[in-house]
Amino acid sequence: MxxxxxxxxxxxxxxxxxxxxxxxxxxxxxxxxxxxxxxxxxxxxxxxxxxxxxxxxxxxxxxxxxxxxxxxxxxxxxxxxxxxxxxxxxxxxxxxxxxxxxxxxxxxxxxxxxxxxxxxxxxxxxxxxxxxxxxxxxxxxxxxxxxxxxxxxxxxxxxxxxxxxxxxxxxxxxxxxxxxxxxxxxxxxxxxxxxxxxxxxxxxxxxxxxxxxxxxxxxxxxxxxxxxxxxxxxxxxxxxxxxxxxxxxxxxxxxxxxxGLSVKKYPLCYCTHRALDGVLDLLAEHPVSARDVKSIRVSTSRRNTKVLRNDRPQTGLEAKFSMQFAMASAIVARRAGLDELTDAFVQRPEVQALLPKVTVEPDDRPDPKRSGAAPWDLVVIETNDGRRLESRRITEERGSPELPLTREELWAKFERCLAVGNPRLDARAVFDALMSIERQRDARAFARLKAAA
Amino acid sequence: MxxxxxxxxxxxxxxxxxxxxxxxxxxxxxxxxxxxxxxxxxxxxxxxxxxxxxxxxxxxxxxxxxxxxxxxxxxxxxxxxxxxxxxxxxxxxxxxxxxxxxxxxxxxxxxxxxxxxxxxxxxxxxxxxxxxxxxxxxxxxxxxxxxxxxxxxxxxxxxxxxxxxxxxxxxxxxxxxxxxxxxxxxxxxxxxxxxxxxxxxxxxxxxxxxxxxxxxxxxxxxxxxxxxxxxxxxxxxxxxxxxxxxxxxxxxxxxxxxxGLSVKKYPLCYCTHRALDGVLDLLAEHPVSARDVKSIRVSTSRRNTKVLRNDRPQTGLEAKFSMQFAMASAIVARRAGLDELTDAFVQRPEVQALLPKVTVEPDDRPDPKRSGAAPWDLVVIETNDGRRLESRRITEERGSPELPLTREELWAKFERCLAVGNPRLDARAVFDALMSIERQRDARAFARLKAAA
CATH class of the missing domain: 1.10.4100.10 (2-methylcitrate dehydratase PrpD)
Incomplete structure (x- = not known):
């Protein structure tokens, strides 16, 4: 043996x-x-x-x-x-x-x-x-x-x-x-x-x-x-x-x-990311306002529907696990970033009004390449004036190993994160050190960056 | 709801x-x-x-x-x-x-x-x-x-x-x-x-x-x-x-x-206790020496056979999870206490020689009263001179809620434990304080006992 x-x-x-x-x-x-x-x-x-x-x-x-x-x-x-x-x-x-x-x-x-x-x-x-x-x-x-x-x-x-x-x-x-x-x-x-x-x-x-x-x-x-x-x-x-x-x-x-690794573009549970890519692409082509929306249907894997347990979030934290919120944020703000994952934004009346309009449909077909995923996710928006807008079939999230972020996109996310958490740090110096970590003398390199800041 | x-x-x-x-x-x-x-x-x-x-x-x-x-x-x-x-x-x-x-x-x-x-x-x-x-x-x-x-x-x-x-x-x-x-x-x-x-x-x-x-x-x-x-x-x-x-x-x-609680008389996994009660009772009636033993068969629940994973223990720690050792200790020392659960005792040749003579037979019938147990455990010793000694059917361990230790038996175990771990403590005073814990002013009562010791 x-x-x-x-x-x-x-x-x-x-x-x-x-x-x-x-x-x-x-x-x-x-x-x-x-x-x-x-x-x-x-x-x-x-x-x-x-x-x-x-x-x-x-x-x-x-x-x-x-x-x-x-x-x-x-x-x-x-x-x-x-x-x-x-x-x-x-x-x-x-x-x-x-x-x-x-x-x-x-x-x-x-x-x-x-x-x-x-x-x-x-x-x-x-x-x-x-x-x-x-x-x-x-x-x-x-x-x-x-x-x-x-x-x-x-x-x-x-x-x-x-x-x-x-x-x-x-x-x-x-x-x-x-x-x-x-x-x-x-x-x-x-x-x-x-x-x-x-x-x-x-x-x-x-x-x-x-x-x-x-x-x-x-x-x-x-x-x-x-x-x-x-x-x-x-x-x-x-x-x-x-x-x-x-x-x-x-x-x-x-x-x-x-x-590899998938890097998140949105500070929401990863199970929302395909649908967010899809709805944001769709909205870029067909701008729809919150008032126009009659219904939004999202098709995603059953695993995702279980993980996303909050269909009526009231806080930024709850909203991270809500497909309903992801769609509402895309409609209202045209994005879903750190600024949207706040209690105040989640509780905005136009966001709350959209939540019950979102239906999530579990897809039981497996993606042979990605455990827990469906072959693709799909978003369909119906408007009050009778339009039916259907996203492309989203098979890969942006930021996934198949569609990795560029170094510049990674840097943009890093810079935004440091602006939120520690704006006094020299973000560029820290980023460059991390992106060549095997050449750093030791972990104290970062403490030294602080001294330089 | x-x-x-x-x-x-x-x-x-x-x-x-x-x-x-x-x-x-x-x-x-x-x-x-x-x-x-x-x-x-x-x-x-x-x-x-x-x-x-x-x-x-x-x-x-x-x-x-x-x-x-x-x-x-x-x-x-x-x-x-x-x-x-x-x-x-x-x-x-x-x-x-x-x-x-x-x-x-x-x-x-x-x-x-x-x-x-x-x-x-x-x-x-x-x-x-x-x-x-x-x-x-x-x-x-x-x-x-x-x-x-x-x-x-x-x-x-x-x-x-x-x-x-x-x-x-x-x-x-x-x-x-x-x-x-x-x-x-x-x-x-x-x-x-x-x-x-x-x-x-x-x-x-x-x-x-x-x-x-x-x-x-x-x-x-x-x-x-x-x-x-x-x-x-x-x-x-x-x-x-x-x-x-x-x-x-x-x-x-x-x-x-x-x-309630079951108090252990033996410092071995509880899954050995019925069989130990049985074999010790049997040996009290029919003394058998290590040399006399041809085979020992133990019948116990399948859960117990899985928990007791060490059939050839070499250390005191391994021996705790060994029905083979429990039986060997009973034969060699007529008990299985803190003094036997040592590497030296486990490695004694007469103990090691007995281990392969012990067979453990899983019993799949459930004890309706005790989850994971069989209705009873049983020990059968066969001797080299042709005797077949069978224990009673052991349904309750001594120390179980149905056969609780007396206060004196509990004290005897406590005293022995303190003799091993901290002989300078006033064991009787600590025992009495614990046996009336709801009347102690606070947990510092024990620190005060130390000062008195």
Whole structure:
């Protein structure tokens, strides 16, 4: 019998060398760090990370809050920063979740503590991404269905792998770190649309930091915790029909090259993005005012209809998980950005009046290329004067790996995020440093940027 | 429609009054506190809590480690003490898990911080127990089957309820605390037999403390996080067939009166206890030496055979989850106590020689009264001289609610635990204080006992 998954991943993490990582993979690492740090700083002024910060009351330490803020103990920094990174739900998407919002805060916190180089940080990201990917492809169902939040449950394992790499753990201890991450995997879908959703990302980043530290200190765990019949893969699987047996390919192929990252253009749940692309294109061609709208029908996958649980949102947070709001915002503001995801905008009478006019129709046909998606999404607007406007069939979101944002588009989002979260920072210098992270001397490079600002 | 489960439990916790708790319930609370503190102190000299302590490096605070040790921040104290309480797997059992190992460390830590009275501590235990019980009865399957460790997953919710009570949260915030506990529920069966198992109890105690603190500080969560189709009950359920709809009865009936606690006489997994009672009774009547044994057959429930995963243990920790070891220890030492659960004893040649002679036969018939158990367990010894010795059919373990230990038996276990973990403490004074916890002025009563010692 070939070596089991947990040991294989422990070995992969312990043997990973920065030089072995293809440069195309580093392009995705740049995107992950830049997009995560941007959304983290934009999210730092939100209530959720502030509450987590106040409650954890972290002791002073080596790890910076919000890249250039006060330095506190690394586990707490990972927790607070992870909550900030996901607070706006504006951070990148891949592997059925939000990998960077968990991995980057864990890596930044431990890298500062351990004085790791930028190259080590980049490789730690790849270690975490590939570990997450090795779990994700084995599951044919949607974790969402039965209640598990993939970012929370996969994130703890991925972050454990990333931190095990940063600590230079040997294969046995890296295996234990991964098993310890898996035993902290948590987070419920039912808490979507509340502050507990971003909390999941932070909690998993914290779990990853702790898992590697505990394993380094000698806490033992099972070397088959992932693939055991009563282990991680089975536990989080909706039906238990999950591939526990296939050998791991991590280190022999790079899933990040095939799967990449999707960067969000809109600070709403990713399940709204195809429809938003479609409706905004449609409105650019056929301007329709709120008063003109008789009805809007959106066709999207059943998974998406379940995730988007708020059909009558009253707050900016609730609106993130509302297809009804996404359509209303497109009609009223011709966009759906940080300025629209506010309680005041959501509660505007013309927005509220549009919500009941939006019908969401679940499409049960699977997209063979994209787990959980339908082959395409579609938006149809009917106007009071009898027009019927139909969007194109939207198969790829802008910002997806197939239609990636240009560097300039990525920069525009980053700049806007820093304007919201920390306008005094030199956004261009931070962006350029993140987009070449493997060449930074260490994580303190960012603290130095602060001094320069 | 009646109020959902999460809100009902939030309301129960926020409205619970010490005076409303029946005195028979307090008898179980005494048992829970005394048995947990005893095993916690015995476990305090184990490696797992020492590693967690060293790794967390807790800042100074108000909460005592190991009842009378250094005072550190409460969340970390709950984590370290919870790990110690479960380190020997000698702590009490109920509700398909180990409630006191999670609830008591969380309660002790927050009670010291908040200067709660002994009566409030007792009521917090009942709040946690009843919340745990409200989740547990709804699930017809065994959480074990698909990989979830009930102590970890139910424990985080129960501890959140207990701490929400101690903090005096209103119904809304207590509801959020429970939802936040549920979103931290974690712990894999596959990590049984390693230090990560007791870590689960500590991690859940920490999660409960944090959940109540975060909710108190204003972090929001979903008021239907338990019963939502993508919520806690569904997520941890092996098949998803779980009662999400029945109204909660917490506060109107007291499940603790019906279900009580089982106190362990042996520091092995509870799944070995019926068979150990049976084989020890058999050996008392028919002494058999290790050399005489040809074979030992044990019949027990299939759940038990899955939990007891180590058929060839090499360490004291592995031996806790080994029916083979339980039988070997009974033959060689005529008991299975703290002195036998050591690497040295497990590795003794006559013990190792017996392991392959033990066969465990799964019994698929359900015990209608006890979820996961068979109607009875049975041990059959065949000797080299042709005798066939059959135990009685063991239906109730000694120490179970049906055959509870006497106060003197409980004291004997407590005294032995303190002799192992902290021989300088006045064991009798601590025991008496715990057995009347509702009359203690506050949690500092124990620190004062230290001063007297």
């Amino acid at each position: 070939s070596q089991g998954l947990t040991r294989s991943l422990g070995e992969f993490v312990s043997k990973l060398r920065v030089e072995a990582i293809p440069s195309e993979a580093l392009d995705w690492v740049h995107t992950g760090f830049a997009d995560c740090v941007g959304t983290l700083i934009a999210g730092s002024v939100e209530e959720a990370p502030a509450i987590v910060h106040k409650t954890l009351a972290p002791p002073p330490g080596e790890a910076s809050l919000y890249l250039v803020g006060p330095r506190v103990a690394a586990p707490e920094a990972a927790w607070i920063n992870g909550t900030a990174a996901h607070a706006l739900d504006f951070d990148d998407v891949a592997l059925r979740g939000h990998p960077s919002a968990v991995l980057v805060p864990a890596i930044l916190a431990e890298a500062e503590t351990l004085r790791a180089t930028g190259a080590q940080m980049a490789a730690a990201y790849v270690a975490g991404y590939e570990t997450w990917a090795e779990l994700e492809w084995r599951e044919p169902q949607q974790l969402h269905e039965k209640g598990w939040h993939p970012t929370g449950v996969y994130g703890a394992v991925g972050a454990a792998a990333a931190c095990a790499f940063l600590r230079g753990l040997d294969a046995e201890r890296a295996t234990y770190a991964i098993a310890l991450g898996a035993s902290q995997s948590a987070g419920l879908m039912a808490n979507f649309g509340t502050m507990t959703k971003p909390f999941h990302a932070g909690r998993s980043a914290h779990a990853g930091v702790m898992a590697a530290r505990l394993a380094a200190a000698g806490l033992t765990a099972s070397p088959d915790a992932l693939e055991h019949p009563q282990g991680f893969l089975s536990a989080v699987s909706p039906t238990g029909k999950v591939d526990r047996a296939s050998p791991a390919t991590a280190g022999r192929e790079w899933r990040i090259l095939r799967q | 009646s109020q959902g489960l999460t809100r009902s439990l939030g309301e129960f916790v926020s409205k619970l009054r010490v005076e409303a708790i029946p005195s028979e319930a307090l008898d179980w609370v005494h048992t829970g506190f005394a048995d947990c503190v005893g095993t916690l102190i015995a476990g305090s000299v184990e490696e797992a809590p020492a590693i967690v302590h060293k790794t967390l490096a807790p800042p100074p605070g108000e909460a005592s480690l190991y009842l009378v040790g250094p005072r550190v921040a409460a969340p970390e104290a709950a984590w370290i003490n919870g790990t110690a309480a479960h380190a020997l797997d000698f702590d009490d059992v109920a509700l398909r898990g180990h409630p006191s190992a999670v609830l008591v460390p969380a309660i002790l830590a927050e009670a010291e911080t908040l200067r709660a009275t002994g009566a409030q501590m007792a009521a917090a235990y009942v709040a946690g127990y009843e919340t745990w019980a409200e989740l547990e009865w709804r699930e017809p399957q065994q959480l074990h089957e698909k990989g979830w460790h009930p102590t970890g997953v139910y424990g985080a919710v129960g501890a959140a309820a207990a701490c929400a009570f101690l903090r005096g949260l209103d119904a809304e915030r207590a509801t959020y605390a429970i939802a936040l506990g549920a979103s931290q529920s974690a712990g894999l069966m596959a990590n049984f037999g390693t230090m990560t198992k007791p870590f689960h109890a500590g991690r859940s105690a920490h999660a409960g403390v944090m959940a109540a603190r975060l909710a108190a500080a204003g972090l929001t969560a979903s008021p239907d996080a338990l019963e939502h189709p993508q919520g806690f009950l569904s997520a941890v359920s092996p098949t998803g067939k779980v009662d999400r709809a029945s109204p909660a009865t917490a506060g109107r009936e007291w499940r603790i009166l019906r279900q």
